[in-house]
Amino acid sequence: DQQVKQNSPSLSVQEGRISILNCDYTNSMFDYFLWYKKYPAEGPTFLISISSIKDKNEDGRFTVFLNKSAKHLSLHIVPSQPGDSAVYFCAASDSGTYKYIFGTGTRLKVLA
Amino acid sequence: NAGVTQTPKFRILKIGQSMTLQCTQDMNHNYMYWYRQDPGMGLKLIYYSVGAGITDKGEVPNGYNVSRSTTEDFPLRLELAAPSQTSVYFCASSYSGAQSVDTEAFFGQGTRLTVV
Numbered sequence: 001d002q003q004v005k006q007n008s009p010s011l012s013v014q015e016g017r018i019s020i021l022n023c024d025y026t027n028s029m030f031d032y033f034l035w036y037k038k039y040p041a042e043g044p045t046f047l048i049s050i051s052s053i054k055d056k057n058e059d060g061r062f063t064v065f066l067n068k069s070a071k072h073l074s075l076h077i078v079p080s081q082p083g084d085s086a087v088y089f090c091a092a093s094d095s096g097t098y099k100y101i102f103g104t105g106t107r108l109k110v111l112a
Numbered sequence: 113n114a115g116v117t118q119t120p121k122f123r124i125l126k127i128g129q130s131m132t133l134q135c136t137q138d139m140n141h142n143y144m145y146w147y148r149q150d151p152g153m154g155l156k157l158i159y160y161s162v163g164a165g166i167t168d169k170g171e172v173p174n175g176y177n178v179s180r181s182t183t184e185d186f187p188l189r190l191e192l193a194a195p196s197q198t199s200v201y202f203c204a205s206s207y208s209g210a211q212s213v214d215t216e217a218f219f220g221q222g223t224r225l226t227v228v
Binding site: 004009036042044089098100102 | 116143145147152153154155156157160162168170171202204216217218219220221222
C-alpha cells in the first residue's frame with residue numbers, strides 16, 4: 001500500500017516558467033512533509049519541508065503548499081532553471097514514529 | 113565534513129553470496145536508516161535505528177539484517193543474495209528522527225548492488 005504517491009513520473013518545463021510537482025498521501029497521521037531532490041549517482045538532498053500546522057512554506061524559488069483536507073501537497077519552483085533538472089521525491093512522517101515514507105519520485109526536466 | 117559515507121559504491125554478487133554494506137556518519141545523529149531504490153518505485157525503508165543497540169524493521173526487511181553497536185555505524189547485511197535484491201541502497205541519518213518537525217534526513221551517495 002503506497003501511502004505517499006507521486007502520480008506524475010515525469011514533467012518537462014521551459015526555463016523561466018513555473019514547475020509544479022504534486023504529491024498525495026493517504027495516512028491522516030502524517031504531520032510533517034519534506035521534498036528531496038536527487039541527481040543521478042548521488043543521494044537525495046533535502047530541499048524544503050512543511051509541518052501540518054502550516055499551509056505554505058517558502059524558501060527562495062521553492063514553495064511548498066499543503067492542503068490537509070485533500071491530503072495533497074505541491075512543490076512550486078519559480079523560475080525554473082536547467083540546474084533544477086532532477087528527480088524530486090516527497091516524503092512524509094508522523095511524530096509518533098521515527099520513519100520517513102517516500103513517494104515514487106517525479107523526474108523534472110527544465111528545457112533551456 | 114564527510115556527512116554520511118557508504119561503502120562500497122558498486123558491487124556485483126552471485127546468488128547465495130553474502131555481503132555487508134557499510135554506513136558511517138560523523139554528525140553524531142541518533143537516527144539512522146537504510147532505504148532501497150528500485151526503478152520507478154521510490155525509496156523503500158528496510159531498517160532503521162533510533163540509537164546504538166536499537167533497531168527496527170521498516171517496510172521491506174526480508175532478506176536483510178542490521179546492527180547498531182555505535183552511534184556512527186549502521187551496517188546492512190545481506191545473508192543469501194537474491195536477484196530481487198538488485199537495487200541501489202541508501203543510508204541516511206537524522207538528528208532527532210521523523211518524530212520531530214524541522215528536521216530532515218541526510219543521505220549517503222548510495223551503493224549500487226547487482227545480484228547475478
